[in-house]
Amino acid sequence: MDTQTLEKQIKEIEDEIFNTQKNKATEHHIGKLKAKIAKLKEQIEKRQSGGGKGKGFAVKKSGDATVGLIGFPSIGKSTLLNTLTRADSEVGTYEFTTLDVIPGMLKYDGANIQILDLPGIITGAAKGRGRGKEVLAATRNVDLIIFMVDVKKTIDQLNQMTQELHNAGIRINESKPRVIITTTKQGGITIHMPIKQTHVSTKTLYSIASEYVTNADIIIRENITEDRFIDAFMNNRIYLPAITVINKADTVSKKEVKKAEKILQKKDWNVYTISAKKQQGLDQLKKGIYHHLKLIKIFMKPQGDKPDYSEPMIVKKGAT
Numbered sequence: 001m002d003t004q005t006l007e008k009q010i011k012e013i014e015d016e017i018f019n020t021q022k023n024k025a026t027e028h029h030i031g032k033l034k035a036k037i038a039k040l041k042e043q044i045e046k047r048q049s050g051g052g053k054g055k056g057f058a059v060k061k062s063g064d065a066t067v068g069l070i071g072f073p074s075i076g077k078s079t080l081l082n083t084l085t086r087a088d089s090e091v092g093t094y095e096f097t098t099l100d101v102i103p104g105m106l107k108y109d110g111a112n113i114q115i116l117d118l119p120g121i122i123t124g125a126a127k128g129r130g131r132g133k134e135v136l137a138a139t140r141n142v143d144l145i146i147f148m149v150d151v152k153k154t155i156d157q158l159n160q161m162t163q164e165l166h167n168a169g170i171r172i173n174e175s176k177p178r179v180i181i182t183t184t185k186q187g188g189i190t191i192h193m194p195i196k197q198t199h200v201s202t203k204t205l206y207s208i209a210s211e212y213v214t215n216a217d218i219i220i221r222e223n224i225t226e227d228r229f230i231d232a233f234m235n236n237r238i239y240l241p242a243i244t245v246i247n248k249a250d251t252v253s254k255k256e257v258k259k260a261e262k263i264l265q266k267k268d269w270n271v272y273t274i275s276a277k278k279q280q281g282l283d284q285l286k287k288g289i290y291h292h293l294k295l296i297k298i299f300m301k302p303q304g305d306k307p308d309y310s311e312p313m314i315v316k317k318g319a320t
Contacts, residue, residue: 071148
């Protein structure tokens with residue numbers, strides 16, 4: 001089945017969901033339809049990533065961690081990268097200045113943090129608009145995402161970008177679903193729920209599971225939603241931490257800046273306000289990047305000697 005046919009099927013199922021009245025009687029049917037869409041999208045992704053020329057940008061990871069700068073065209077990402085890392089990313093006032101991934105290295109508190117200036121993301125990126133698939137493929141390999149937004153368009157831009165990433169299977173500031181799926185040779189599907197489920201009915205859970213497995217023991221260790229239960233079956237989901245950077249703070253009043261910050265903070269975003277052009281707020285941003293990467297320093301102590309405090313080993317918290 002070709003990609004066009006798969007996309008047509010997805011559209012038909014989406015239309016069916018839209019036209020189905022949502023209530024307890026139809027809940028399990030809608031859940032099953034959502035599961036079908038997820039499966040079809042995964043098939044499309046496999047087709048596009050397999051065989052032939054690769055879809056991602058060829059960027060070699062280096063340093064102790066990698067950060068991806070994501071924003072709409074001409075939001076100021078290149079200016080920020082150049083300021084933080086002294087990289088040479090072209091700067092302009094028109095859209096699509098950056099057409100390739102530009103890497104730079106931020107040196108902070110003993111750590112070497114690679115920062116990637118990704119081409120401006122636009123609505124429809126998950127479907128390939130504006131080299132969207134390449135940008136999203138590169139994004140899947142970073143350790144932290146910085147969403148850069150205009151101080152005058154914070155929530156609109158952020159919602160569009162997170163939706164594009166969600167459509168591409170990238171989950172922002174989410175943990176992996178606490179679901180254990182063990183396939184069996186026979187016996188059908190059994191779902192164990194040690195935690196009370198208030199978001200999804202048992203019938204819906206079984207309906208979704210039947211789209212992916214025939215025989216399995218499933219343990220759900222959280223009060224799960226439909227979407228997260230579907231994610232538990234998918235192999236293409238990536239879970240990444242992210243922060244938001246409000247740029248161009250120098251172009252509006254302090255009152256407008258505070259208003260923009262509050263809107264995002266109410267939605268549980270970690271917000272850093274800067275002016276990349278005037279180099280304002282960058283010290284706090286550097287500190288925030290280091291903190292959200294959860295990097296720690298380990299000082300090596302040779303046997304019978306003093307610890308070496310000059311060159312610590314940088315590792316991620318929880319690394320073994």
